[in-house]
Amino acid sequence: MRKGLTWFAYVAFFVITVFPLLWVLMSSFKDGASILRSPWEMPAGMAWENYGNAWTTGKLGASLVRSLITTVATLALLLPIGAMAAYVLARFTFKGKAFLTGTFLGGMMFPNILAAVPVFLLASKLKMYDTLWGLVIIYVAYSLSFTIFVLSGFFSAIPKELEEAAVIDGCGYASTFFRVVLPIAKPGLIVVGLFNGIGLWNEYNLAKVMMSAQNATLSVNLANLTNNQFYKADWGALFAGLVIVMLPVLVVYWLFKDRIQQAMLAGAIK
Amino acid sequence: MRAARWRRNGFIVAFLSPAVLLYAFFVLIPFLQTFQLSFTSFSGVSSKRKFVGWENYQYLFKDEVLWTSFKNVAILLGVAGPIIFILSLLLAHAISGDSRGAKVIRAIYLFPQIISIVAVAVLWRFIYHPTGGILKGLGIHGPYDGWLGTSSTAFWCVCVAFIWVSLGFYTMLFSAGIRSMPREVLEACELEGARGWKKFAKVTWPMLFSLRRVAAVYVAIHVMATFALVNVMTDGNPADSTQVPLNYMVYLMHRESDFGGASALAAMNFFVVLAVSLVVMFLFRRNPEEGRAR
Numbered sequence: 001m002r003k004g005l006t007w008f009a010y011v012a013f014f015v016i017t018v019f020p021l022l023w024v025l026m027s028s029f030k031d032g033a034s035i036l037r038s039p040w041e042m043p044a045g046m047a048w049e050n051y052g053n054a055w056t057t058g059k060l061g062a063s064l065v066r067s068l069i070t071t072v073a074t075l076a077l078l079l080p081i082g083a084m085a086a087y088v089l090a091r092f093t094f095k096g097k098a099f100l101t102g103t104f105l106g107g108m109m110f111p112n113i114l115a116a117v118p119v120f121l122l123a124s125k126l127k128m129y130d131t132l133w134g135l136v137i138i139y140v141a142y143s144l145s146f147t148i149f150v151l152s153g154f155f156s157a158i159p160k161e162l163e164e165a166a167v168i169d170g171c172g173y174a175s176t177f178f179r180v181v182l183p184i185a186k187p188g189l190i191v192v193g194l195f196n197g198i199g200l201w202n203e204y205n206l207a208k209v210m211m212s213a214q215n216a217t218l219s220v221n222l223a224n225l226t227n228n229q230f231y232k233a234d235w236g237a238l239f240a241g242l243v244i245v246m247l248p249v250l251v252v253y254w255l256f257k258d259r260i261q262q263a264m265l266a267g268a269i270k
Numbered sequence: 271m272r273a274a275r276w277r278r279n280g281f282i283v284a285f286l287s288p289a290v291l292l293y294a295f296f297v298l299i300p301f302l303q304t305f306q307l308s309f310t311s312f313s314g315v316s317s318k319r320k321f322v323g324w325e326n327y328q329y330l331f332k333d334e335v336l337w338t339s340f341k342n343v344a345i346l347l348g349v350a351g352p353i354i355f356i357l358s359l360l361l362a363h364a365i366s367g368d369s370r371g372a373k374v375i376r377a378i379y380l381f382p383q384i385i386s387i388v389a390v391a392v393l394w395r396f397i398y399h400p401t402g403g404i405l406k407g408l409g410i411h412g413p414y415d416g417w418l419g420t421s422s423t424a425f426w427c428v429c430v431a432f433i434w435v436s437l438g439f440y441t442m443l444f445s446a447g448i449r450s451m452p453r454e455v456l457e458a459c460e461l462e463g464a465r466g467w468k469k470f471a472k473v474t475w476p477m478l479f480s481l482r483r484v485a486a487v488y489v490a491i492h493v494m495a496t497f498a499l500v501n502v503m504t505d506g507n508p509a510d511s512t513q514v515p516l517n518y519m520v521y522l523m524h525r526e527s528d529f530g531g532a533s534a535l536a537a538m539n540f541f542v543v544l545a546v547s548l549v550v551m552f553l554f555r556r557n558p559e560e561g562r563a564r
Contacts, residue, residue: 007371009360009364013379014378017379018378020397020404023404081288082289088285111495113497115303116532116536117536118301118304119300122295138296141293174285202388208501219386223392265442
């Protein structure tokens with residue numbers, strides 16, 4: 001009886017979680033009219049043209065490239081900048097350290113869009129509004145809290161003796177960091193990179209406020225496309241778009257799920 | 271000796287400054303500016319800012335949409351919050367073992383959390399779609415204007431989507447707590463023959479006291495941060511019945527160019543989050559076991 005209840009919970013949860021995603025995948029291979037007419041029917045054939053339509057007429061291709069560029073560029077800046085700051089905060093004592101750590105931590109508590117008005121004004125003044133590099137800079141700034149927090153944890157766990165040995169061997173602080181510490185902390189960097197990468201790929205709030213509709217990133221573009229297509233019959237492309245947004249994230253998550261969960265937990269329990 | 275100190279301090283400054291400068295310029299200062307801007311009135315990037323005191327706040331207090339939006343987050347907090355809390359706790363308890371089913375659930379429970387919130391919102395729009403949605407396909411007919419098109423049902427539909435997307439995160443949190451419980455306790459539990467519900471009530475629930483507080487604070491933070499889900503699912507429609515503070519803030523900013531009002535709303539949202547978090551921390555303040563021992 002008890003076992004039965006547990007299994008019922010498993011099956012119910014599995015269906016509720018996975019079924020809608022499979023429905024999206026299935027619908028992405030159907031033509032718009034048959035999605036509308038019979039949402040449950042299996043696709044008659046593989047309507048790959050939905051993906052072509054999403055790519056060209058939905059302009060998802062261009063926005064996908066924009067999302068890819070912003071995600072990669074943000075990570076390329078964020079990881080070194082975040083790692084350097086996290087290392088100093090984890091290893092050195094100096095005046096104002098507690099204040100700095102607290103200020104960075106505080107950033108994880110409020111939603112990034114709360115300061116939308118001043119950030120928008122600042123971005124406009126600096127000619128950053130509606131530019132990819134502007135979005136990248138803002139992304140780096142708003143990803144620092146989490147990155148620094150999780151990486152400091154990794155750096156604190158590395159035994160100090162290694163660095164002391166390196167210093168005795170005549171390494172300066174910076175070269176100790178780059179040659180000794182960073183290679184050891186590589187698993188931490190990968191975890192933080194993956195987690196941030198997923199978040200940046202999915203990011204909506206700041207991209208919505210900081211980019212115009214023509215230069216929208218993938219998430220924002222998909223939302224716009226939904227609004228335009230919702231009451232028209234051609235849903236095929238929209239479902240294809242949904243798959244294009246979700247699939248890379250799910251694949252990355254599947255490959256690294258233990259590590260990603262580890263990063264999420266480290267960020268959540270402070 | 272002095273040279274060594276200089277080198278050390280120089281290193282600290284050099285390594286910290288990129289992060290500190292970026293953070294200060296784009297996160298911290300704008301955050302503080304929000305409060306300052308909430309006392310001004312202006313409608314464009316280059317237009318003159320006029321100091322208006324509490325006018326923006328007074329204006330917002332008279333705005334019905336503001337009250338609807340705070341009522342809606344109160345519903346998320348008071349109705350969706352406890353549901354998420356209880357369901358995720360039970361689910362975490364159910365998947366704490368090593369059975370095959372538990373492993374499968376552990377592999378998939380973060381799916382809704384990990385995919386784009388936009389995908390979640392679009393997906394749920396289709397689930398509720400009046401002519402071609404999943405619910406319609408199941409033979410469940412909604413109101414004439416559709417589930418999301420009717421004021422009385424729309425926000426509850428948003429709540430369901432909110433629960434769907436949130437469940438995994440809290441399950442993960444509680445699972446981690448259960449897995450880090452001391453072995454001796456679990457073994458003693460086995461010896462006493464406590465399993466299932468009894469184990470949950472007598473061991474899991476009391477042992478997770480600190481995580482319960484963490485989770486409750488997160489519910490408050492996540493609810494008050496709701497933006498993208500509503501923005502993409504309904505954008506506050508129909509008739510502002512699904513409006514939430516942050517979406518209304520973006521509306522004031524983008525559509526009405528009311529930057530002062532938007533800032534005032536952001537400031538209000540911040541203080542409400544703060545107040546709610548403090549209340550939640552107070553409610554979940556004590557380790558019940560400790561209280562009894564003393």
